Amino acid sequence: MNPKGVLREEHGRIMKMLAVLQRFFATLADLKEVEAQDLGALMEFFEIYVDRYHHGKEEQLVFPALSRAQTTKIDSLISSLIDDHRQARMGMELLKFNVVTLPSCGEADRSEFCERAENYVDLLRRHIRKENSELLPLIEERLSETERLQMAGQFHDLEKVILGSGGLETFLASVHRLSLKYFPSRYDSIHFT
Amino acid sequence: MKVRIDYSLCMGDQNCHKVCPEVFDFDEDQLQSRVRVDTVPAHLEDEVRQAAKDCAPGAIIVEA
Numbered sequence: 558m559n560p561k562g563v564l565r566e567e568h569g570r571i572m573k574m575l576a577v578l579q580r581f582f583a584t585l586a587d588l589k590e591v592e593a594q595d596l597g598a599l600m601e602f603f604e605i606y607v608d609r610y611h612h613g614k615e616e617q618l619v620f621p622a623l624s625r626a627q628t629t630k631i632d633s634l635i636s637s638l639i640d641d642h643r644q645a646r647m648g649m650e651l652l653k654f655n656v657v658t659l660p661s662c663g664e665a666d667r668s669e670f671c672e673r674a675e676n677y678v679d680l681l682r683r684h685i686r687k688e689n690s691e692l693l694p695l696i697e698e699r700l701s702e703t704e705r706l707q708m709a710g711q712f713h714d715l716e717k718v719i720l721g722s723g724g725l726e727t728f729l730a731s732v733h734r735l736s737l738k739y740f741p742s743r744y745d746s747i748h749f750t
Numbered sequence: 751m752k753v754r755i756d757y758s759l760c761m762g763d764q765n766c767h768k769v770c771p772e773v774f775d776f777d778e779d780q781l782q783s784r785v786r787v788d789t790v791p792a793h794l795e796d797e798v799r800q801a802a803k804d805c806a807p808g809a810i811i812v813e814a
Contacts, residue, residue, distance in 0.1 A: 565763055569806025572761045576807075579758065686762035686781035693763065743756070743808065 560619070560708045561696045567611050568685045570732050574602050575678045580739045582671045593660065595738070598731050600656060603649055606728045607681070610719045612642045615688075618711050619696065626699050634691055641684040648677040751790040752813045753798050755783055759809035766810060770797035783809075 558566075578599055581592075620635045655662075655670040662670075696705065716725055736743075753773065762781035766774040773794055775784045790798050802810035 565765075566806055568761050568763070569808075572759050572807035572809075576756075576758045682758075682761075689761050689763035690781050743811075 558709065559696075559705055560700075560712060561693045561705075563709070563712055564611075564615070564619070564693060564696075565689065568689060570729070571607055571611065571681065572685060573732055573736050574599065574607075575681055577735045577739045578603075578674055579678050582674045595735060596656060596659075598735065600649075600653060602728060602731055603677075604653070605720070608642070608646060608649065610716070612645070613719060614712060614715055616642065617715065618708055619692070622704065622708060623692075623695055623699055631695065631699075634695075638684065638688060638692065641680065641687075645677065645680055645684070648673065648680060652677060751792075751795050751798065752788070753785055753790055753802070754811050754813070755785060756809045756811060757782060759807040761807055761809070763806070765804055765806075766801040769801040769804060770794055773798055774801065 581595065581599065616639065620639070623631055624635060651673050652670070655666070655673060658666065659670060700708070720728070760782045762783065764776050764783065766783050767776045773785065773787055773790055775786045777784050799812060802812050
């Protein structure tokens with residue numbers, strides 16, 4: 558698959574899990590063991606799949622390739638997207654801190670946790686929409702077919718390094734399981750990727 | 751047939767607008783798609799189903 562298609566699919570999975578995260582915290586009352594496991598899976602997805610893998614792929618491969626065009630507009634866009642990544646990392650650190658104390662914390666702390674989760678969700682949604690409308694078209698407009706093919710190969714290599722053998726399938730299974738659990742009437746086999 | 755968009759999932763890649771511009775518009779300010787019709791014209795139902803199937807986050811909801 559071409560790099561634009563790969564990134565688009567990844568954005569789709571991330572949007573699903575953001576919706577799960579939002580639903581999870583909207584219905585959070587007493588955190589039971591099974592829900593704690595779901596929360597762990599969500600945190601792992603955002604920390605590893607989203608940040609280390611997806612954002613890492615963009616920062617190590619996509620942004621440098623497009624920066625070679627040396628236009629102010631592209632550089633400004635990339636700078637803005639890198640800043641979003643940085644803010645998302647900070648947001649994730651705040652959430653991780655709260656996750657540790659969540660089972661025993663009071664109502665005020667839970668409320669703060671939910672607010673941080675909402676902020677994280679809003680940030681990533683805006684970021685993905687910005688990338689879909691401005692960054693992804695640039696991959697086809699600015700890179701030659703040879704460069705896109707090369708990038709697709711580099712994506713594959715990075716997947717093996719960051720996610721390891723079978724790692725991607727594990728995350729896809731997580732997206733499927735949690736999407737069906739928290740949105741049972743919405744998701745079916747058509748939308749599973 | 752009716753169609754609506756789940757805006758918590760819409761990621762603004764304009765794919766639905768490309769597949770069926772008669773039914774799906776794109777809001778350049780919000781970077782999200784919009785449904786242009788109350789009822790999908792019969793001759794566009796297949797395109798709308800295709801757009802829903804192609805939507806990566808599953809944001810398009812088709813109601814028979």
